[in-house]
Amino acid sequence: MPQSRQRLLLDVDTGIDDAVALLYLLATPGVSIEAITCTAGNVGAHQVAANNLALLELCARAGVEVAIGSEVPLEIPLVTTEETHGDQGIGYAVLPPPRCSVSSRNAVDVWLEAARCHPGQVTGIITGPLTNFALALRAEPELPMLLKGLVIMGGAFNYPGNTTPVAEWNMHVDPHAAREVFAAYEGLPYEKLPVICALETTERIECTPAHLEAVAAAACAGPEVVSPDQPEGTRSTSDNAVVACLSDALRFYMEFHRLHGQGYIAHLHDLFAAMVATGEAGITERTVTVDVETQSPLTIGQTVADVAGMWGRRPNARIVTGNDPPAVFELMVRRLSHLARMHG
Template identity: 85%
Template structure:
């Protein structure tokens, strides 16, 4: 009988929106998380791993392997963003110290074993800097063809950056790695090209207090009210552990966006990318050849897409050009409320 599971291999820098994406994946029937590899980005790689272990245990999936890869970018110094995601990376959320341990394997070894043992069956999902993936491709240049597919959250195309005027966070943390990854995909068949979820579509995924309340109510956990005008630092009083984790993480993220006059919302970039990886999110796409600026101090980390073929180079990316935020949140509420009913 054919294996109908959707095998996913995650590389993350958890991160509030990475955490919400992981909760969604753990709640989605038919999804098999082969392993989670960790890179430095939102916080350091060891803290990322701790966050993933704790979230897995919260949701009853303690057996998933969590491995650390490179703890610094390929070439430039590491910069993290605790001001955006909190000192631990998951906002105000506090989870029990995980009982599980970080794998003894390096992230690159995890990726190589997964694609070699299951060629054409594993979809990669990268929601952090591309450091580990670049190292894995260095070790196995055929990795792009061995994967079933790849989804990347990163970049900004003809759209303002969220880290510099032109650069998105994940790419800016390690632009050299991103440049190597896109170069490795140039000229491959359409189905093998990475689906790139960039800011122009991921910033449309604006989570509001009403979405959090909807998860809580659908889970039978009562109301969960996040006050857009409330003081910073409030905590959830929910007895449901999943709802409280979600609420406390997203409250921090909403306060961050409010501080920068973006509204009391949370951009769930990685949740959308996860839904693309599972095949549950509809989207439109445009083929392009993508390159990444690594030299200019003014525009380092900028992702440049040639949609018109001016460079006379083969496409290396499928850039998401349209999505459906309402459908994303309907699915989020359904999946996360079910998870909260079971594990809350």
């Protein structure tokens, strides 16, 4: 359990697994979400912002600032992935249009003000492309030292990509931003290096129908049946708004994974990254130097880790090498069922 208030700043492209991560953070004692900045990725940046505002209102947290940053990558055209996350980014889930508005501030200004006003206190969590953070680094090169720490969901190291044979989605959407971010951290103190949650560990976080049913049961929300035998597009009948949102979002994600031969599961990449940021996920890690391919049409977006020091460059990242999926889901069920009891 967090022992004191944790200031977190989220940069997201919400996204089904981003949404689950946000709900977990909203349910975690001691966590203060300073703001949420939005980047284009899973869906466009304005849809990302609408999703975040609606999820905050679902959980009675409408006061959190939601700001939009870059709507396109640094140098290449934007690609989005509605086939993975649905036209609105949260699968089959339908939430009321948010009453609150997007902030008038740009995401870069939000990052800089949070870091400057609370030096050494704010931990960043980035679960989308790194565009906003790269632009913030251009504006304030000292940003890594001003933050308490940074957790990034992205990359794949000695592991297949999920977008191309070698590239993970977030890195593929804006490889130039990712390369700038890793370069900015080279040689900084160990505790300031970004913690990287890449596919080789996040794809171990396989959410199943049983996990959803456990959330509903623990929330006393009645039985929630999610089954691969049900017709595609089946919707939740729960009268608990949080349970219905989770069920409808994750059912879409499970159908997508099944379509691509991975089984009726949902990889909750961003939930794991959020738990790493709060310190509630037990992990092992390795300090390395990371670079990102930006030129080759064949391998653009590939993240390469120099483990043996062949480049002669200083470390710039801490890659998560091991995790505990059953513990992640035990915590997810506990947190999200409590959230459902409070706000469902």
